[in-house]
Amino acid sequence: MRILVVDGDGDLLQAIRRAFWKRHRAWEVLLAQTGAEAVQVLARDPVDIVIVDLGLPDMAGVDFIHQVRDLQPGAVRIALADSPLAEGQEPAEGALHRLFLKPLEPDFLLGVVESLDIEDDETNVRAIRAFVGGLGRIPSLPSLYSELVALLQREDAGMNEVARLIRRDLGVASQVLKLANSVHCASDRPVAELGRAVAMLGVDSLRSLVLFRGIISGADSPRPQGLDLEKLWFHSFEVATGVRKLVVLEGETQLADLAFSAGLLHDIGLVVLATDPAGRYRAILEQAQTSRTPLAVLEHDTYGVDHAQVGAHLLSLWGLPPSFCRPVREHHAPPSGGEGFPLSAALHLADARHGGGKTAGIFADGRWGLHPHVLNDPERFARWKACLAM
Structure with missing residues (x-):
């Protein structure tokens, strides 16, 4: 697998390369500190994944992301940013596969790449990647889903806190209640409280419901x-x-x-x-x-x-x-x-x-x-x- 990492911080680039090579010697990790350097690499070498800091020193991050999509539509596009997308960067969101806020550890990025499960050279797999990557706009990961995952990773997170988060989206909250009553129709009494519905559904089902409704609403x-x-x-x-x-x-x-x-x-x-x-x-x-x-x-x-x-x-x-x-x-x-x-x-x-x-x-x-x-x-x-x- 070939990965291109683009960031103006040379020390961070080297740290990412070391972290990746420590676990995966067969990975080829290419580095670039400017958008222009990265575009040259993309024009020359096929890559599987591009990881880029949107705060490039020589070009707008949104322009670079669109160049990646045009040059290599099959490449997975992962962006890093110091803050949520600012005015002028929104067009990049529909061309991104993942977006993460800095600072973050190289090992975190390693885990992200490992979770992608794209190390397959079959022709049809590459065709799927090229098709999805070449879409003008890719459905983005719903923000409520990302917040829910982050909350559930906390050891002190309780179901009441999860319910408060879900309650912010009335469409999702209503579907959670409907689903809980449908799945647990044999229950002694109807499920009317969101906290109880959340507890009855379970974490995995809840995450998938939030993901589904987020995609549909978007x-x-x-x-x-x-x-x-x-x-x-x-x-x-x-x-x-x-x-x-x-x-x-x-x-x-x-x-x-x-x-x-x-x-x-x-x-x-x-x-x-x-x-x-x-x-x-x-x-x-x-x-x-x-x-x-x-x-x-x-x-x-x-x-x-x-x-x-x-x-x-x-x-x-x-x-x-x-x-x-x-x-x-x-x-x-x-x-x-x-x-x-x-x-x-x-x-x-x-x-x-x-x-x-x-x-x-x-x-x-x-x-x-x-x-x-x-x-x-x-x-x-x-x-x-x-x-x-x-």
């Missing part, structure tokens, strides 16, 4: 073409509930929160594709509704990627772990065999099962979509179908 510019966002929410919730039922059925309760969260975000790539500035996605959605061709196939024919791949890559860029991103990426084509619980297959089956009814159309595969041999266990396949049919 999807107004540009507006997704032909995509019913409320229908997407309903479908995603049904799938999340279904896949969690499957892991609980199999006694894999430790995977329940992961399964629910992956189900909630499995189709988030639809929102990204639906903002295609060329305006092609509406026609793809219409064709998927009127033909027997699966949506993912139509997407791949047009873009070379599908919404599952795009969504998984975006989640990876935001720092979600491979165990989360993998089932999202594979939910239309789960692999057979493998070790451990087949979460990708469970997600695929829940997605196919909940594609009809109120969410008929683009969310439906038109079939259960999963042959028993994929699970290597026909009895499990039948058991899962029965569970989801309840």
Whole structure:
């Protein structure tokens, strides 16, 4: 992997290189102290990741970020700043994958890079990176999600403090209450207090809900073409509930929160594709509704990627772990065999099962979509179908 780090502080550059090489000798870490030096590197050498301080001495950080996107759209773009984006820097936000405030330790950056899970030379992986990286505007990590993650990392953080944070966004707060009452419908009494709802949902489910609603609420510019966002929410919730039922059925309760969260975000790539500035996605959605061709196939024919791949890559860029991103990426084509619980297959089956009814159309595969041999266990396949049919 080749990483370009751009910062006017030469000592910091060397410290970052030492930290990276200490753990990953195979990484090639390129350094530049000015935007002009960095542009020369980008014009000459392919890179996987660009880390840049937006306070460059010779050019505006926003201009540099846009040059990176134009020269190497497949590169992950990580920006550092002394303060939240100031006036004149806002255009950079839609072209960034991650933004962190300084000061920070080199080991922190190392952890960020390690979490990206992009060390794969397969052609289709590079195509996905190039597609997402080349978008005119990338959905940014919702600020409420970042604040929530930071709060949950504190040892003294309590559920009441988490509830106060969630309460700042009425849309998210209402969905938390709705979700808590839906998931825990067997509870003795309705969940009316946000603090209780937060405690009942659990940390992982809460984070994913905040992330989902943040992406949806930020999807107004540009507006997704032909995509019913409320229908997407309903479908995603049904799938999340279904896949969690499957892991609980199999006694894999430790995977329940992961399964629910992956189900909630499995189709988030639809929102990204639906903002295609060329305006092609509406026609793809219409064709998927009127033909027997699966949506993912139509997407791949047009873009070379599908919404599952795009969504998984975006989640990876935001720092979600491979165990989360993998089932999202594979939910239309789960692999057979493998070790451990087949979460990708469970997600695929829940997605196919909940594609009809109120969410008929683009969310439906038109079939259960999963042959028993994929699970290597026909009895499990039948058991899962029965569970989801309840």
